[in-house]
Amino acid sequence: MRRSLLLFFTPFILFAWIFFGISQKGCQDVMQADAAKKIPFSHKTHVEKYGITDCETCHGYEENGRFKGIPTVGECTVCHARDGVTTAQDHLTPRKKTMFDSYKDSDKPWTSWAKQPDLVFFSHKVVMTAQFKDGRKKARCGSCHGDKANSTDTGMIKGKMLMGQCMDCHTALNISNACAVCHD
């Protein structure tokens, strides 16, 4: 009896583990929860060391209020100048990063993987400028993107942002949850 249990469970555990691993990797690839970034980036360093506290420094808006999203290499090299120094005594001086050499200024090395579906009207600007009567802002970047200031990578929202997340905020802030507020 014991032998037969062993005969059954050894492959069971082995295969369960293998298939679990493969399928989950597949899922994550599909969901782009673990998209490969070609350039390492630490939010934490930039915030703590260089004192960039305003997200809009890198993730700003176009003139018409459209969200720019991920910065381009061109925007990175504004500080990390292509002809800058590679070493510096002062740790506050942004240094030349050789990893940018293989990119054009217009490239976006990180893929955006938190896109809203086609039928959602979502404006970062609207959410970010919404205010309470006393002038406090209703939302911060962290409300949806989590604690970026302490993150050491470029991971954003894992997987898809579900409608429930939007609706929770709307409910909490007394904003209408009627379908047509966001959908067409």
Add this chain to the structure above:
Amino acid sequence: MKKIDRKDFLKIGGGAVVGGLAGYTLSGAPFLGFQWLVEWSQDQYVPAPGIEKYVQAVSDSCTNGCKVSVRMIGNRAVKIESKDGVCPACLNGLQLLYHPERISTPMKISGKKGSGNYQPVSWDQALKDISSKMNALVNEGKANTIAAVNKNESLNGQLMEKFVRNAGSNNVYYEPSLNSITSNALGGYVKYDFAKTDFILSFGAKLVEGWGNAVEMQKQFLNWKKNNVKIVQADSVCTRTGGIANEFVGINPGTEAVLAFGMANYLITAKRMTSSGDDFAKWSQLIINKYPLGKVAKLTGVAEDKIKKLADDFAAAKNPVAVAGKGAHGVSGSSAEIIAVYCLNTLVKSGAATLVKNSAVSYTAEFAGLDKFIKEGSFSMMFLNGSDPVYKSVYGEELKKKLEKAFVVAIAPLMNDSAVYADYILPPLSFLEAETPESKPAVKALKESKDAKEIIISLAAMVDKTKNALPKTSADAYKSAGRETAGGKFSFNFEKIKADIEAYEKKLGQNAEYPVTLVPYEAPLVGDGDGLAFPYVLKSIDPSVLNLGKFYVMMNKETGKKHGFSEGSSIKISSARGKLGKAYVHLSDVVAPETVAIPLGFGHESYTKYGNEKGLNPKKIMTADVDPLTGAADWWSTRVKIS
């Protein structure tokens, strides 16, 4: 260690399969897979995003010069908007711009003419071939066998006229339009000052549906409403103009001219009014003798008193105007009718109708008009500048034969019934891609299309005789654009139209073989056929015109009953010129008795897959009597038999 037997092997295999399944399920993959399946099965197209902006565009290929604002997403145009109104052609500009069957490179025929087989060639090659052919003709002294048919009097039409005339040919024609026909009939086209008038007597002119200039008429329509202008519409089909008119005078089909004779008769005899036109005395004598009120009443179906009342009202108005001209897009060429109606204006000395000419457009050529040219003329080279005479002329079949033998160049963005006979097709830009002095191109030109003006200019530069005749660039062309000038003197041209006036009675009388009259009407947006290549136009066609592939003609209820037709029954229509295919009957009393009203603009043979094989083209069987003055066929009403 025991040997692994069959039972154990099954256990191991079972463990592996169950384990694999468990791992797979626990990973969440099946649920994600289902979600993917749902999304995959929905499979909807997501348009490419981009930054929104508005750019302005002005059309110089339509006669109205429509000004529009184009909504752009990135570099794609997604919407045409306008505050000033747009003509039907410009309204469909976006659908033309992105039409999947749009011709975007020069094409050379590669098969039998009419088969639609073409292969792309370079611009240089195409222009070289065309110009050398033209040079050869000029050198052989056969310059007068070159002909051109323009779509309209827009700037590229004017350039084409200049080009062909300078090459030594007189054969420049325009698709029959209100202006081209009235110019031939009256010696200048009528410029109406609708803002000043207080009484409009329309002889079947579809005023609010796009007659003349659609954008202008819509503006005038609002003015009429504001100023309480009285509109009287005499017509055999109550279209929207009949619906908005203060008074709708139902007349028998094709009797607009007779009604005008009757009213002129009454105004001349009873009111002692006179016209300043040449030959008035002779004309009025004939009208008075031939068309006494009693006979007019019988022919038109309008009571004598009613005619008198109408004429009295018309004469008593402060600034009345009488208008002729039939459809919103399709026009008929009866000069007797145009003259009779214009005569009413001169009788009451209307200040709202004056004759003018365009300095750059001469509507007269060797043959009086396009239909006459197709019927009697001959040519060895033909330019089709955006026009489609094979479809639009009642002589389409004859023209096909002549085009087959000639060297034909079509400037056309879409294949059409005429362009399919071309040796070369040169693709012009849509107005959204063209540059004008007032606007930059709204959209980057697709592939190799070129501005129609530029095509004509560069052709002219390669033809020896026209080298220096045309402006050097399309920007210069604007400076040479034609202007309106005062027109010639109004003449009744009595000798030429006498026979026509006399023939009316016979035409309208009883005809045992062809008892009913076929008249066309125009569906919104389709017009006389140009709109049919555009899918959003197809979406707007009323089910009483085209429904489930069935093409409907309208017939009066009692007439239908008399001839044994009920709603939806099939009908075959034939005239002395031939038979039409199968149509279906829609019974409606908006049509006069003993009349069949057929929608215009359908039945294209090669006008993109959206326009093809839809409905019937009534012009194939419409009367083809060419009018002596206008040179256009008077096809609007045709005697037919139905079965």
Add this chain to the structure above:
Amino acid sequence: MIVKDSAMKRKWGMAIDLDKCTGCGACSIACNQENNMPIFEDDSDVPKRVAFLELMKVTNDRDAKFPDVKTAFLPKMCQQCEGNAVGKHKADPPCVSVCPAVATDVGDDGVVSQIWSRCIGCRYCQTACPYEARVFNWWKPEYEGSFKNSLSTDVSVASRGTIVKCTFCSHIWKRERDKATANGILDINAVLYTPACASACPTGAIIFGDLNDPESEVSKLAKSDRAVRLVNTVDDETPEKQKALMSKKQYANPKVYYLTSQKWLRDMMRFKKNS
């Protein structure tokens, strides 16, 4: 920056002056273009046609004979019914309460929304609609070749087997709203907009605006003597009778008002036999 209550106070409505309508069809083209209507080779299958705006040709030949006939055009889109929404009662259009999956709803601005991605395609709302205003994607929406370039990003292309309908171009409102916010105007009630059909109408026959604002043109037109609502016969009754009827049964009570001085057309729009 203006910061106000974020609650929607607008109630969008439309007035269509049929006396001014020439039947030119510009509204229809504009609507098709704005709303990414699918393109088919042969769209003559009218009963299955996907289009939000129907330009209906109306004649009085049911009751009149030539030449006493009249022709009019009647652009018909979703009438954005509100049912017997009196006082605090929530709007209850005929189509909303029947949806089994809450794919259609009445917005705070009174616009009846239709979310195709929630729609299961049961077509119950279509059955409930007295205006034939809802359309079903019987076939997969197609856009051949370069036609895809003319698609707007504001209106998502629905998948086959779902219901779509006119929403008074509410995506334009959202566009304007987002634009206004980007410019610092945080009061959503300050955002006005015009749907595609209204802005395309060359004679200004289609007027769009806020019915809650007594000063707006549309609310003045809605109160005019010429105003008539399509097949909403309860309007013809005396106020007392109206109240009695509405207590017994819901009426569609659309927010689209037609204006006409033609008696025959008024009667036709009410199923009345006229002389």
Add this chain to the structure above:
Amino acid sequence: MIQFIKNIFQESSKNMRITLYVLIGLVVLFGIFAIQILFWGLGYTDMNNNFTWGAWIIGDLGLVALGGGAFTTGYFLYIFRVDKLRPLISSTVLIGFMCYLFTFVFLLFDLGQPLRCWFGFAYPNWGKGVYPASMLTEVFFCLSIYFCILVVELIPVVLEHKVLIKNKVVAAIAHYMHLLMWTMAAGGTFLSFFHQGSLGGGMWGVLYARPVWFAPHFFFMAIVAAMAGGTSFMTMMPYIAGKIMKKEVVPMESYQLLTKISGMIFIGYFVFRVYDVYTGIAKFAPMAQRNYFDMWGGYYGVWMLVLEFALIISALFFLNQKKYREQEKFMVIGACSGIFAIVTSKLSVLLHGFSVPNFPWKSFTAYMPTIQEWLITLGCFACMILIYMVFAKWFPLFPHLEHHEAHDESHH
């Protein structure tokens, strides 16, 4: 297996073989067209934006109404303990089960997005109160739960198969399930009241903007219709099976009892239907300023109403008079009239309802199902017949028959 199927065909008579070929052919065609409809959409049907529902919803309405006989019969047997109905109950439950099963199939075909069918449960339109806002939400829930109940009711029939019943455990389960079946019958009746009302009538009655349908009492009338027509249907099916099998599958007195019940309910239905027409003419049509008879026209004219009433009266006449009911011929005529009266009323609700123009300038429309719609509908019916045949052949569908056969064998 192949041999087994061959044997079935060889054993059958010639007529039966033809029938089997036809039925199986229909089922195969059903499969082919089902793929077409599910993969390429509803464009292939003759339904359109005006005639939004067609053959399949007629199938739904008919099947659910006639399947309603299951709950009525179950109620009479298990709650009122009318034991004479016991020989009918297995067949009744099976028919009910199939009616509901294929109602689901039809509903699924009718959905434009069948993969989203679960939205009906995940995002139900409940509104604020206890009652769902949408009649279809009610249909979704009640129909599914009642279907589960029918499955439970059907299990003993399967378990009592002569091979299975030999197992002691199975026999015990079957026995106790029989004892507890009254709870199911009670629950089923409760649920049935809701979905019979909603799918059969409420769906149409609540459409307040469509004067041709609006009638608040429609909900209740549909329940009565289902009880009246369903009981007739539950009589006719085993009767026909018996005729084909040339055996007395159910004793005559059971048939007569059920048709008597049916006839009695038909009286209620007749009164209700007269009230329905009366209120239509006098109340609801005028409320929308329409004339009731103006709304009848086109292909589906008043003749449908006349036909329906003729059928109801025929059912009333033959089922409620003992002298006729006890003659087999008249009982059959009466029950068939009853069934067809209900089917006609469903046809008329749908065909006539959709054909009525919404605007006076439009005309009456018509609907002609396409080959796909016909074959999917007929294929489903063929499936039902085949399942019924399988049960009749291999399962104890007719306890009376088994009892008799066992009796006969012991005599021999």
